[in-house]
Amino acid sequence: MRSDAAVPLHLAQTAEAALGRIDPAVARILDRALSGEEISSADALALWQTTGPELQALCQTADELRRRAVGEAITYVVNRNINWTNICFTDCSFCAFGVSAKDPSAYFHPPERVTQKALEAWERGATEVCMQGGLAAQLTPQRYLEYLRAVKDPLPDMHVHAFSPAEIDWAMRKWEGSLEEYLRMLREAGLDTIPGTAAEILVDEVRREIAPKKLMTARWREIITTAHSVGLRSTATYMYGHVEEPRHLVAHLEVLREIQRETGGFTEFVPLGFIHYNTRLFNEGDGRPGPSFVEDLRAHAIPRLYFAGLIDNLQVSWVKLGEKMSQLLMWCGANDFSGTLMEESISRMAGATAGEYLAADRIRQLVWEIGRVPVERSTTYRHLRTYPTPGVHQPATDIAPHPALLGAA
Numbered sequence: 001m002r003s004d005a006a007v008p009l010h011l012a013q014t015a016e017a018a019l020g021r022i023d024p025a026v027a028r029i030l031d032r033a034l035s036g037e038e039i040s041s042a043d044a045l046a047l048w049q050t051t052g053p054e055l056q057a058l059c060q061t062a063d064e065l066r067r068r069a070v071g072e073a074i075t076y077v078v079n080r081n082i083n084w085t086n087i088c089f090t091d092c093s094f095c096a097f098g099v100s101a102k103d104p105s106a107y108f109h110p111p112e113r114v115t116q117k118a119l120e121a122w123e124r125g126a127t128e129v130c131m132q133g134g135l136a137a138q139l140t141p142q143r144y145l146e147y148l149r150a151v152k153d154p155l156p157d158m159h160v161h162a163f164s165p166a167e168i169d170w171a172m173r174k175w176e177g178s179l180e181e182y183l184r185m186l187r188e189a190g191l192d193t194i195p196g197t198a199a200e201i202l203v204d205e206v207r208r209e210i211a212p213k214k215l216m217t218a219r220w221r222e223i224i225t226t227a228h229s230v231g232l233r234s235t236a237t238y239m240y241g242h243v244e245e246p247r248h249l250v251a252h253l254e255v256l257r258e259i260q261r262e263t264g265g266f267t268e269f270v271p272l273g274f275i276h277y278n279t280r281l282f283n284e285g286d287g288r289p290g291p292s293f294v295e296d297l298r299a300h301a302i303p304r305l306y307f308a309g310l311i312d313n314l315q316v317s318w319v320k321l322g323e324k325m326s327q328l329l330m331w332c333g334a335n336d337f338s339g340t341l342m343e344e345s346i347s348r349m350a351g352a353t354a355g356e357y358l359a360a361d362r363i364r365q366l367v368w369e370i371g372r373v374p375v376e377r378s379t380t381y382r383h384l385r386t387y388p389t390p391g392v393h394q395p396a397t398d399i400a401p402h403p404a405l406l407g408a409a
């Protein structure tokens, strides 16, 4: 039953509540979130059932919490993805990127190729390289260190965001020292932050189904918390729209919230919708054909409420969502457009069609169109340039070309 009388005061400020069409149970959860109270996992599970006016109200609530947390800025980073190899032994059923070493499409970049790509990225204004790859036999702990030096030696100011917990786990299989020791070595060699990928769903029941050879939840958590403890912050992610159920998504969010309370090391949360077209999970298994429209809305809005006061930044993955859906989600709690990428293989191989490169001026245009303010950021969300005036591309500040590109180093 729905009634005006049951709609609490804070929620009455939203358009849907004003119409009195909100289920009182949902209204109470949203009101608690707007009052600054933490929502429980049971609340999050209830929100995963919303549709119609309740889902609209959820999105409005997420939008209001976004406004309070980070204002009207929509941030983005100028970055380049570098995937040094697509050779991978892990064979996750949701992945169309990893191939065996004998596959005709297999490749393996030497460190010199990584240097070349990083220099090209710097020349195009990138402040970050995001480097990940398959789990290939050739990738020793030393090789990962060489990849770091391949970027940092010529470009000490380039932020290196690299090595998922799965890659760190892979390196540790051939490393005789401790995890902490290896992470400190990576940091000293130039690693700045790590991607919180390879998370998929942090529930072993799901992991055993979609990625049985990959690290399980406890190991993922150990690697992330140890990385945070040595000063390597990370992103946080989940992958939705495949075999998982809402209870798995909530359990996943619970793990991340516990970690964030403990370490404060997550810079942002990034929902990643499953791209199904070329995957074994969809074509031979039980995987759903990616998330529906309403799942995309919930998958972004609910974390904005669930992480309120703990993780301020909520990122859209334009490569999976496309431009228009990314814009819409900026009204459902999101505040970050992710990066320009320059090259992207993982979603593209799975069948995503949004492209490999979104130029910074295109991102700014998309942000202006929805009445917000584009801001170029660093990887760790330091604002570098603000573009308050639509159509005016001159930044307020600029970054000088690196000496290596001027022939001075």
Ligand code: SF4
Pocket (backbone or CB within 6 Å): 088, 089, 090, 091, 092, 095, 096, 097, 098, 133, 134, 135, 166, 211, 214
């Ligand atoms: S998701 Fe990563 S670990 Fe799994 S098969 Fe693909 S490249 Fe390998």
